[in-house]
Amino acid sequence: MEKELSLLGHNIIEGDQELMEFLDLLNERYYAVFRIDLETEAATPMRYNHFLGNEPDNIGAEYVDNLNDLKEYLSYGMRPDEVLKLEEVLIVDNLRLELWDGGQFIRTYKWYDMSGERYFDMKVAGIGEAPYDQAVIGIVDVTDSKSIEVENRKNSRIVEALSDDYSAVFYIDAKTETVRLYRADEDVLQRFGDVLNKNIKYSDMVQIYITNNALIKEEDDAYRYVECNTLIDDVKNKGIITFNYTRLFKGERRQYRLKAVKVEEDGEFKGIVLGFRDVEEEYRKDIETQELLRAALEEAKHASSSKSNFLFNMSHDIRTPMNAILGFVALAQNETDNPDKLLDYLDKIEKSGQHLLGLINDVLDMARIESGRIDLHEAPFDLEEQFNETVDMFGIDMDKKGLKFKSNLNITDKIVDADSLRTKQIMLNLLGNALKYTKEGGTVTFKIKQKTSNKNGFAIYQISVKDTGIGMSKDFQKHLFDLFERENRSAVTGVQGTGLGLAITKRLVELMNGEITCNSSLGKGTEFKCTIRLKVVDADYVEEEEEKIDLSLLEGKKVLLVEDNDLNREIARTILEEVGMVVEEATDGTVAVDMLGKKERSDYDVVLMDIQMPYMDGYKATRIIRNAEVRTKGHVPIIAMTANAFEEDKAKAFEAGMDAHIAKPVDTKELYRELVRLS
Secondary structure, three states: OOOEEEOOOOEEEOOOHHHHHHHOOOOOOOOEEEEEEOOOOEEEEEEOHHHHOOOOOOOOHHHOOEHHHHHHHHHOOOOHHHHHHHHHHOOHHHHHHHHHOOOEEEEEEEEEEOOEEEEEEEEEEEEOOOOOOEEEEEEEEOHHHHHHHHHHHHHHHHHHHOOOOOOEEEEEEOOOOEEEEEEEOHHHHHHHHHHHOOOEEHHHHHHHHHHHOEOOOOOOHHHHHHOHHHHHHHHHHHOEEEEEEEEEEOOEEEEEEEEEEEEEEOOEEEEEEEEEEEOHHHHHHHHHHHHHHHHHHHHHHHHHHHHHHHHHHHHHHHHHHHHHHHHHHHHHHOOOOOHHHHHHHHHHHHHHHHHHHHHHHHHHHHHHHHOOOOOOOOEEEEHHHHHHHHHHHHHHHHHHHOOEEEEEEEOOOOEEEEOHHHHHHHHHHHHHHHHHHOOOOOEEEEEEEEEOOOOOOEEEEEEEEEEOOOOOOHHHHOOOOOOOOOOOOOOOOOOOOOOOHHHHHHHHHHHOOOEEEEEEEOOOEEEEEEEEEEEEOOOOOOOOOOOOOOHHHHOOOEEEEEOOOHHHHHHHHHHHHOOOOEEEEEOOHHHHHHHHHOHHHOOOOEEEEOOOOOOOOHHHHHHHHHHHHHHHOOOOOEEEEEOOOOHHHHHHHHHHOOOEEEEOOOOHHHHHHHHHHHO
């Protein structure tokens, strides 16, 4: 027998397949059901009681003819924010978009009527296949299930708030202020079970607890919650409160934490859930963390102060040699007819320039070490020879200052495979400090002693520098190897330095698998000892004699000087012309490429290439030149002559196709050597 549905004046037979598809969704009592034509936006209310045997309460639905009517009908009793959400969904394009994936969706909305707050689900299903031209919308009352869900969420929030391992949990009735035990561990039950299982007042329970266990004083935060009214007011306003207090447990003071959580029913404040737990371990860790943070803060303040001092000192230390350079230049200009004085001024200018360069190198070295960009470049060298060179170098300065300089070398293996520049830097830094901080008449002792290493093929060398100088305070020794550190004492005032030398020395020693120590007393002197582990080279190693440079080989050679700085170009031209070289100039990379590309001017024997230049840098210019040489089958030697002096800068130069690298300030001897080798 065919079943008949009433569609407000239209009879529809059960065999209508499209309508039967949406009827499968109507398995609960709906408040109202509507069929929507997504082409015309027409909305038709439907009665289906003959089919399912229930009569929906859809008074007023018969007046709905289109989507706008449906919005107005459904929004009655909604708050504005809910209406906006509803209207956004009941737009044809949005309905089609939501139905496209899955053919149905559900939205939940909140209404308010005489009975209070009510929740309804709006269930939407497409008829047929996507993209849908027809849809059905059913409205079902879900107030009861939603209320249970809301209550469950409220309970879950309480459970979540007390999710820690609480030894005891209580419930306080807000009206009666009575306490009920919710749960407790075995220890709590044994000691307080007879009290807690009774219907006891909060004030009585607190009094018993404070008398027997808790150590709560009037100045403690917890003391305000001895009064139940205060606890109730705070929890009611804040929702959750926590505080710590001290209690006695088996004669030991321990930290406990109490958490109080508000409990509501239908929006009405009913009571408080209290949780108690032992947090002694957390408390101790917090104290330790606070101490660490305090120490870190002090260290950060100290570092900040050190950097400020460093900038101040650097400003002073850079200006000092700069003032000497500019001052002696001015004096030299007035002594052109007095060769002796002129040479003296030039000598002092050179020394001031070398000192300034040393300051800059210290800062750059430290920056590279701190960023992990410094590597040791190991090669065989004679440690004994380096020791003797260092002694000779400082012997003159020690003698000038009136110091007694003692030295002693006690090593078996003198040829080592190590970074000779960095090992010498360690010696220079330590001896430089001893020279600076030892007054006239004092003594400086420099020793290197070999010790046995437990690693085959290696030896341990102990470098020690001892002086009878001004010494250091105990407080300063704590930060001796920190960056930018200089002791602020009258005895130190006026002594030049960046506060980087010892920091650099320590890090270089550590790179060589060693360590450095210091023993110092104010007014008595200082001794530094550092050990470094170096690879030993066979005794038959013989260092090649220094290569002699035949400068006559450069005479008449044609060189292209690529340099954008006028002064640097003038200096380089003079150096080159002094040995008879023919110099042509280019002010940037584009000009150099153009000059080398012209056949009549491409007979250069060598190119000196700056790196940082406008328009085209030296790297790019070199790559273009090398690419062009692929066609011409030629090769002009290119030497980088640049202030980019780090090892990675050298690597980039070679990668671009350059044949050599000379760092600025230019070492004339090194420049001539490379020119002879390549031109």
